[in-house]
Amino acid sequence: MELLTEMEKAKELVNAASTFDNVKLAKLIHTRDIIVDERVRYQCAYSGCREYGRKLMCPPYTLSVDEFKKVLSRYYMALLVQLEGEITNKANWEPESDRWALKLHDVVYQLENKAFGLGFPFAAALIGGSCKLCKECPGINSPNPICVHREKARPSMEAMGVDVLKTCSNMGINMEFSPDKVTWTGFVLLS
Numbered sequence: 795m796e797l798l799t800e801m802e803k804a805k806e807l808v809n810a811a812s813t814f815d816n817v818k819l820a821k822l823i824h825t826r827d828i829i830v831d832e833r834v835r836y837q838c839a840y841s842g843c844r845e846y847g848r849k850l851m852c853p854p855y856t857l858s859v860d861e862f863k864k865v866l867s868r869y870y871m872a873l874l875v876q877l878e879g880e881i882t883n884k885a886n887w888e889p890e891s892d893r894w895a896l897k898l899h900d901v902v903y904q905l906e907n908k909a910f911g912l913g914f915p916f917a918a919a920l921i922g923g924s925c926k927l928c929k930e931c932p933g934i935n936s937p938n939p940i941c942v943h944r945e946k947a948r949p950s951m952e953a954m955g956v957d958v959l960k961t962c963s964n965m966g967i968n969m970e971f972s973p974d975k976v977t978w979t980g981f982v983l984l985s
């Protein structure tokens with residue numbers, strides 16, 4: 795695809811992203827602005843994340859940070875998507891937060907599919923946080939673990955070493971933290 799056509803198609807994708815409920819931001823960014831930092835992956839492993847080693851879309855099952863950097867270098871554009879959801883039960887916020895994470899997962903998955911249709915054959919979605927399609931990851935303890943929802947499961951940005959906060963702040967995107975709402979961020983890499 796020629797560059798101008800590609801940009802037109804990418805803008806179509808931005809418009810499509812904006813039609814999803816609760817999507818508060820859809821923005822095309824250059825992949826050079828995606829900050830990948832080994833410390834993010836280090837935190838996955840050593841900062842007490844409950845999903846480390848328990849989900850096949852999380853480390854240590856995913857690509858290494860260096861491998862992801864190589865993959866990322868083959869893309870020049872990404873669609874950044876942010877979804878905001880209300881937290882009504884502050885005493886027990888995690889189930890609601892997880893439901894919004896699943897919603898973001900569904901949005902980036904659908905946008906990835908649309909991107910294929912628009913002529914981006916290497917479109918690749920990344921979710922925020924860990925995969926929540928299954929509560930427990932079936933078969934994780936088998937000698938040859940295989941994801942049961944490979945068609946829909948996508949890796950976590952943090953697992954790839956993406957520093958989401960720094961990437962957003964470099965883009966001028968203000969990340970506000972509040973007990974009343976949760977914001978989940980995802981990407982669709984476009985090429």
Ligand code: SF4
Nearest residue numbers: 925927928931941942
């Ligand atoms: S879809 Fe299910 S099996 Fe696959 S990584 Fe996610 S939790 Fe694990």
